[in-house]
Amino acid sequence: MDVLSDLLHRARARNTQIRQLIHRPPWSMTFAEAPPLTVVAALGGHASVRLDDDPEVAPVRLAAGDVALISGIDRYTISDAPDTPPQVVVRGGRKQVIDSGTAARQSLAPRTYGDGLPGATTLLRGAYELRGDVGERLLETLPRLAVVPTEPRTRAALDLLAAEVAREEPGQDAVLNRLLDLLLVLALRAWCARPQAELPSWYRALATPAVGEALRMLHEDPAHRWTVAELAARVGQSRAAFAARFTGVVGEPPLTYLTGWRMALAADLLRDTEETVAAVARAVGYADAFAFSVAFKRARGVSPSGWRRKDGQDGGSGQEG
Template structure:
């Protein structure tokens, strides 16, 4: 499994929320407690996205087929135009009307709302509740707002998602979740490969011969007792050449990268499961719980038990 696939698998909560809006201007919706990552796509018409947490940020226009990835922000507004005042606030998963004169948004089909009249904007929104350190690494790929212009591959994926979102058939949630993942991955690829992109070093390393293979092996089996010599042998390089190559591309030595990834996995296991510290240690590659605790405290500044208390109970 490559690094991006692993992050998506580990960071994603189940049942990402997907909704479609078909609404004539003027319309405006504010999301007051935004999820960690939101995917917004304009299928027809155009829209404007404003980050309300950042008053210095100018609204960004979305043309038909554009995709906006919004992450790490608490409040944002999507509207037909930057100067349309908010009509609806979504908070706690519920819509609250601000203007009593706002046109009613009917339930047009499963997961589809609006008026559905001619001249309407069609908008898709998918919300991801990302988890833990894996989620933070995934969000590290992006600014708070990344706009991916329409392209043949992303448009084809959006058309598939749009065709399915209003359906209600067996297995529909599974289909929609996978199609939303497809849209997200294609958008991430497009964002990270644009000419002026500055993605994290590990993302750039995925396309580098030998280094990308080594990263894939580390993520497929982080508990294995990896050595630099074994990694080098598996990718067909000498130990010294591989170590220098990996460090130069990724920005840190192979085993340093592995330790950081193990600590990220351990932090999420401590928060999300009731496994003992010893069981977590074994799962991330430490036969000795004491050695794991020392490594975890060195990386996080607190013992595994202390991390669990703070992450779970806030104490």
Template sequence: MDVLSDLLHRARARNAQIRQLIQRPPWSMTFADAPPLTVVATLGGHAAVRLDDDPQTAPALLATGDIALISGTHQYTIADAPGTPPQVLIRDGRKHVIDSGTAAWQNLAPRTYGDGLSGATTLLRGAYELCGDVGERLLGLLPPLAVVPAGPRSRAALELLAAEVAQEEPGQDAVLNRLLDVVLVLALRAWCARPQAEPPSWYRALATPVVGDALRMLHEDPAHRWTVAELAARVGQSRATFAARFTGVVGEPPLTYLTGWRMTLAADLLRDTEETVAAVARGVGYEDAFAFSVAFKRARGVSPSDWRRNVRSGWQVGS
């Protein structure tokens, strides 16, 4: 499994929620308690996206086929135009009408609402709940608001997703989630491929011969007792040449990258499971729980047990 696929697989905490809006302008929806990552695509008409708690980020305008990726914000608004006053607030999954003059949005089909009339904007929205530290690494690819212009490959995926979203057949959720993943990956690729993009060094390294292969091996089996010599042998280079090339592309030596990835996985295991510290240590490649605890404290500033206690206490306070 390649590195981006590994991150997407590990970061998915629960199924994405997918909804379709078919509504004539003017319309406006504000989403409070925003999820970590939202995918918005305009299938027909146009839309505007505004981050309500980030005045430094300018509103984005979406034409037909454009995709917006929204992350790192608590509240955002999607409307037919930047100046449309707020009409509806979505909080905790419930709709609250702000403008009493707003026409009622009806359920038109499964996962589809609006008025469905001629001249309507058609919009798809998929909300991801991402998991823990792996999710944070994935979100590191993006600014708070990224807009990917329409393209032939994403357009085909969006058309297929739109055709499925209003259906109600066996296995529908599985189909929709996989199609949304396709849209997300295409959008991430397109965003990171822009000349002015500044993706993390590990992402740029994925397309680099030798280094990309090494990263794939580290992610496929992070618990393996890797050495620089073994990695170099597997990619067909000398130890010194491989180490220098990996460090130059990724920005850190191979085993330093591996340790960071292991600590990311360990943090999520401590957060999400009841495994003992010793079991977590073995799961990420440490036979010695003490050595793991030292490495974890060096990376996170606290011991594994204290980190687990602190993060779970924080969940309870915020719940």
């Protein structure tokens, strides 16, 4: 499993939400306390996306078939035009109507809301509630705002998602979640394939011979007692050449990356399971619980037991319901 696939698999929470929104202009919705990662796509009509947390980023326009990825933003607005005042604020899953003259939004079908009137814009919005430290690592790899113009592969995935979102059949949530993942990955690929793209380090790493393979091995078996020499031998390079190449592409040496990945996995195991500290240590590659505790405290500033107590006092994973 490659790095992006592994991060998506481990970071995805169960309460992913997918909604179809149908609004006739003028309309505007602000999402406050927004989820960490959102996929917005225009099925018909057009829309404007504005990052309220980052006014230096100009609003972007979505035409039919375009996909926007929004990550690491606490507040953003989707509207028919950049200057349309917010009519509704969504916070914690609840809507607050600001404009009393706003037309009533009603449920039109499963997961489908709006006015359903002629001339309306139809949007798909998929929100990911990412969990824990692995979720944070995933967000670090993503752009804050990326717009992917319509193209054949993303359009095909979008059409499949649009065909399923208003249905209510056995296994529907599983189908929708997998289609949303497909759209996300295809959109990221398309965004990174642009000639002018400034590629994130994870994408450069996956596409770099030897480095991408080494990352795959580290993610597939983080508990293995990896050495730089073994990684280099497995990818067919000298130790020095491999270490230099890995560090140059990823931005940190192989074993530093491995330690960071292990600590992220451990933090989430401590948060989400009742495994003992010794069991968590073994799961992430430490035979000695004491050595693990020292490494964890160095990385997180608190012991594994202290981390678990602190997380419990903070109310679990901190996800919104």
